Each structure stands twice: as C-alpha cells, then as structure tokens.
Amino acid sequence: MDVHRIGGTSLTPLRAGPPPEPMPPTRFRATCERILAAVDRVIDGKADASRTALTVLLAQGHLLVEDVPGVGKTMLAKTLARTIDCSVSRIQFTPDLLPSDVTGVSIYNQATRQFEFRPGAVFANIVIGDEINRASAKTQSALLECMEEHQVTVDGTSYGLSEPFMVIATQNPIEMEGTYPLPEAQRDRFMARISMGYPDEAAEALMLESHQSESPLLSVEPAAEAADVLGMIETVKSVYVSDPVKEFTVALGRATRSSERLRLGASPRAVLQLLRASKARAALDGRDFVLPDDVAAMASTVLTHRLILDRRAAGAGLTAGGVLDAIVAAVPIPSDGAARLRRQD
Missing domain, CATH: 3.40.50.300 (P-loop containing nucleotide triphosphate hydrolases)
Structure with a gap:
C-alpha cells in the first residue's frame, strides 16, 4: 500500500525522519x-x-x-x-456532510488522464x-x-x-x-x-x-x-512511569470492567491513553515522573465518556462519573516514594 504525505498541493512519499529533540x-x-x-x-x-x-x-x-x-x-x-x-x-x-468532504477525494484530470487526490479538511x-x-x-x-x-x-x-x-x-x-x-x-x-x-x-x-x-x-x-x-511531545514521552504507577493504572481499568454497575468498562486503549495523559499532566506540573495523583486526577476526564452504566445503576439514578469516582477511591494507591523509583541501569 502506498503512503504519501500531503505537502502543499503536491504529494510526496512519506519517509520517517529523525525524531524531534x-x-x-x-x-x-x-x-x-x-x-x-x-x-x-x-x-x-x-x-x-x-x-x-x-x-x-x-x-x-x-x-x-x-x-x-x-x-x-x-x-x-x-x-x-x-x-x-x-x-x-x-x-x-x-x-x-459526506465522508469525502472530511478525508478528500480522487478526481479525474482530463489533461493528464490520471486521477489526482484532493485532500479534505482533515x-x-x-x-x-x-x-x-x-x-x-x-x-x-x-x-x-x-x-x-x-x-x-x-x-x-x-x-x-x-x-x-x-x-x-x-x-x-x-x-x-x-x-x-x-x-x-x-x-x-x-x-x-x-x-x-x-x-x-x-x-x-x-x-x-x-x-x-x-x-x-x-x-x-x-x-x-x-x-x-x-x-x-517528546518531553512528555520522556516522563518516567514506575512499575507501581503502571500497576495502579491497569488496576483502575480492570476495576471498571468488573464493576457490577457498568455494562461497558474502560478499554485497553483507554488505559493507555490515561497513562499518556498522566505523563502530560506531570510534565505540565514541572515533574519528570508520574505520581499516582496524576492518574487519579485524569481518570474522570479520560474514562467517564467511555463507560456505560448497567440498567439497574442507571435506574437508580447513578452516573458513570459517580461510579468511576467510587472505583478510584477503592483501588489502593501506591506511595509517592514508589512512584519516584527509577530503573536500575
């Protein structure tokens, strides 16, 4: 499959360059x-x-x-x-609105007798x-x-x-x-x-x-x-995450899937994105490592819209956000000292 990068109005082959510093x-x-x-x-x-x-x-x-x-x-x-x-x-x-309005469409050019790709708004x-x-x-x-x-x-x-x-x-x-x-x-x-x-x-x-x-x-x-x-973005990627914090993040995701009050819990993609968001939050706070508080603080923003309540929970007037808050409060949080642990090179 051919892959190209849009550059101005022309198409050039997509080549992987060196990552930014x-x-x-x-x-x-x-x-x-x-x-x-x-x-x-x-x-x-x-x-x-x-x-x-x-x-x-x-x-x-x-x-x-x-x-x-x-x-x-x-x-x-x-x-x-x-x-x-x-x-x-x-x-x-x-x-x-059509999908081609978003992604683009191939148009036949009578002059060149070839199809040309016209990029969409995305x-x-x-x-x-x-x-x-x-x-x-x-x-x-x-x-x-x-x-x-x-x-x-x-x-x-x-x-x-x-x-x-x-x-x-x-x-x-x-x-x-x-x-x-x-x-x-x-x-x-x-x-x-x-x-x-x-x-x-x-x-x-x-x-x-x-x-x-x-x-x-x-x-x-x-x-x-x-x-x-x-x-x-590269700075955020370099933020360190200790094993206890990773385990805490996974435990949160798995707890949503086993909750009797939720019909649909957090996907593995959601858990990964929660960790990435926590790394960005830590960087914005001036730290080069993630605290459990970063994960807990981002959990509602990252996970709530992915959760679907069980019918009984919805009938009882519960909300996905309220159920998630209870789950976050119930999952054991590792100590800050464990979050600061560095890899032994």
Missing part, C-alpha cells in the same frame, strides 16, 4: 505558560478546561468538548489552535469538528482512521497527516433532534472529554467587558510553532 524543561514550562495565558485571555474563568486541552495536545490525543450552546466550546478550540503557528481547519458537521495540524453529532454515522466514521492512524486511505492509497495532529470536536448533549449520537467505537478514539459549564458571575461580567467591541480571539498571537509542540 525533547524540549528542555525550562523552555517547556515557559512555552506552556505562554499558551495557557493566551487562551485564558479569551476564555474567561475556564483555566481547567484550557489546561486539559493542552494536556491532551501534548499527550497526542483528541478532545471532545460536550456542553450546551453558547458556553465557549468552539471558542476554546479556535483559541488553542490560534496559539500555535500551524495549519488549522474547521469542519461544520451537518447531516449532508489535512491540518489541528482540526476543529463543530457539532460532530449532527453528521451521519458514516461521516463520523471517516474520522476513525484519521484519529487512530494519523493517515487517510482513499482508493487503496494512504496519505499521512502532518504532525502534530489533533481533533477537537464539539457536541451538544441536550438537543437530540436531527443528531446522530457518537457510537462507542468513535467515543473511544477521544482521549478526553470536558464540559465547559457556565462561567461564574465575575467571569461572565469580565466577558461582557472584554468581548463587547470585538472578539479577543482576533488579537491572539501564536505562542509556539508546530516544531515547538513536537519537541514538547
């Missing part, structure tokens, strides 16, 4: 602070959501932003994308999928290979996506008319899910002041380049 810790922290500061100037009172979005980006995951209209879901995605000097595309998902570093649950299941599934393999296959030929690559999708969980709920296989591709929530009174008043003349998004300057993000 990890970004030094001091520069890593400074770059993170600049990115978060830029996002917080636009999204008032949502520092946790901004930090989670950056965590997912550095962990090479994808983010699902789920909430009611008008709370800043799309604005958060746009702002994060603008803080990085890289390619960005936005897809407005509608019932008539060929960007950051792809914003607005109201993803308004597209048909067939169109939603067009993102599966893109999100998991970082490539698109059309007519037997695979085209690699540029790195870094992140999908930030939004959806409204309240309005169900004319929507197509994401199937479990698609939800499992998203590393994390967040809800924006309504701002507090002070943040809402500040929003009226800062947004009354023009959107502050227009004044956002890039705080990092694509190459910087690749270096930051």
Whole structure:
C-alpha cells in the first residue's frame, strides 16, 4: 500500500525522519505558560478546561468538548489552535456532510488522464469538528482512521497527516433532534472529554467587558510553532512511569470492567491513553515522573465518556462519573516514594 504525505498541493512519499529533540524543561514550562495565558485571555474563568486541552495536545490525543450552546466550546478550540503557528481547519458537521468532504477525494484530470487526490479538511495540524453529532454515522466514521492512524486511505492509497495532529470536536448533549449520537467505537478514539459549564458571575461580567467591541480571539498571537509542540511531545514521552504507577493504572481499568454497575468498562486503549495523559499532566506540573495523583486526577476526564452504566445503576439514578469516582477511591494507591523509583541501569 502506498503512503504519501500531503505537502502543499503536491504529494510526496512519506519517509520517517529523525525524531524531534525533547524540549528542555525550562523552555517547556515557559512555552506552556505562554499558551495557557493566551487562551485564558479569551476564555474567561475556564483555566481547567484550557489546561486539559493542552494536556491532551501534548499527550497526542483528541478532545471532545460536550456542553450546551453558547458556553465557549468552539471558542476554546479556535483559541488553542490560534496559539500555535500551524495549519488549522474547521469542519461544520451537518447531516449532508459526506465522508469525502472530511478525508478528500480522487478526481479525474482530463489533461493528464490520471486521477489526482484532493485532500479534505482533515489535512491540518489541528482540526476543529463543530457539532460532530449532527453528521451521519458514516461521516463520523471517516474520522476513525484519521484519529487512530494519523493517515487517510482513499482508493487503496494512504496519505499521512502532518504532525502534530489533533481533533477537537464539539457536541451538544441536550438537543437530540436531527443528531446522530457518537457510537462507542468513535467515543473511544477521544482521549478526553470536558464540559465547559457556565462561567461564574465575575467571569461572565469580565466577558461582557472584554468581548463587547470585538472578539479577543482576533488579537491572539501564536505562542509556539508546530516544531515547538513536537519537541514538547517528546518531553512528555520522556516522563518516567514506575512499575507501581503502571500497576495502579491497569488496576483502575480492570476495576471498571468488573464493576457490577457498568455494562461497558474502560478499554485497553483507554488505559493507555490515561497513562499518556498522566505523563502530560506531570510534565505540565514541572515533574519528570508520574505520581499516582496524576492518574487519579485524569481518570474522570479520560474514562467517564467511555463507560456505560448497567440498567439497574442507571435506574437508580447513578452516573458513570459517580461510579468511576467510587472505583478510584477503592483501588489502593501506591506511595509517592514508589512512584519516584527509577530503573536500575
């Protein structure tokens, strides 16, 4: 199978280059602070959501932003994308959107008498999928290979996506008319899910002041380049995870699968993504090793949207988040000292 990289309007063979160098810790922290500061100037009172979005980006995951209209879901995605000097595309998902609109299509060129591939909107570093649950299941599934393999296959030929690559999708969980709920296989591709929530009174008043003349998004300057993000990702990859922390992460995943209150627990992919997100969280906190607290703190954001309640639990008014909190509290946590253990070379 042929694999190509999209570069401008031409296609060139995809070749593996040398991996980027990890970004030094001091520069890593400074770059993170600049990115978060830029996002917080636009999204008032949502520092946790901004930090989670950056965590997912550095962990090479994808983010699902789920909430009611008008709370800043799309604005958060746009702002994060603008803080990085890289390619960005936005897809407005509608019932008539076709899979080829997302991935691209081969078109016959009469001049050359050959088929030419025209890349779709997914060929960007950051792809914003607005109201993803308004597209048909067939169109939603067009993102599966893109999100998991970082490539698109059309007519037997695979085209690699540029790195870094992140999908930030939004959806409204309240309005169900004319929507197509994401199937479990698609939800499992998203590393994390967040809800924006309504701002507090002070943040809402500040929003009226800062947004009354023009959107502050227009004044956002890039705080990092694509190459910087690749270096930051390498820094996250180098974060150390001790065996006790790995065992704790696996125990959490297995506990969701054995819970009588859950019909569907966390998949092995979910456990792996939980560990990756925990490494990114540790790096953002200035550490080169993962604590059990990192795993416990990221568990709700990474796992809840993948869990399905048992009928009796749902009938009793329980929530997937509440069941997961009980599971996290019940699984024995290794000591911080065990988390700091280094390999013996």
